[in-house]
Amino acid sequence: MKKDIKFPQIENVFVSVVQDDEGWKVYLLNRHDEQLDTVMVTSKGYGDKNGQEQKTSVLRHMIPKIESGEYALIEPISEDVFHLTNEYWVSFFINGQLYDKKYIFVPETIIKDNLSFIPELKLQGVLHE
Template identity: 35%
Template sequence: MKKDIDIPQVKNVFIAAVREKHEEYGSLDWNIYLINDRAEAIEGVLIVSKGYDGKKETSTMRHSITNLPPQSFAKVEFLQDDVLQLNNEFSVSFFAEGKMFHKKFVFQKNSINEKALQDLPVMPKKGVLLK
């Protein structure tokens, strides 16, 4: 039965951690973005996130995006500095091409840092990218 279910491979959809200055407080914060580098929009996006490491675990957060146009990005959530020491998982599900897609992205603990910055697709910024 399970072998009969077609789960298409996710391509050109990414999660990125971007270090940005908070306008109101002037602090440098890490924010998570969903990037759609596809030629078509993705719809009905559901993102479930959590941080974990052994006995430590954060609350599970759920986010939704109705429609993310092609070649665009959307801010998902802010990451506090203390959760950067945990594995941070983002489970992303969406509809495109009349099919449902799903992919799990995991930032390994301490992998979100200034040394890991790189150019990002679609966004005119640098960040830590998960493909």
């Protein structure tokens, strides 16, 4: 049963939205000492604009592994959805233990005022811990 599964706290794994020459992209960063295995990411956006409910398609991504100190591209993202809540539900294994966390970018947080330098990517971005 789900209540019997232990989900330890995730540390040193981050989601970042960065801008490069091609546009905005979402990355998963592994600053953990161990490799992440069988990484599954579900992404979706939801909210409203001018009183009308809006939501994006739910996308699912599978990344076989992310080595310690490495990163992986999750997906490109359009500025057209920055007014929505953008949610990334990340699950992976470290040494056979399941880890699971939702990273939520609330509306209007992916803006130039919130950018900081992301060393792994050598780009400016919004880092979610």
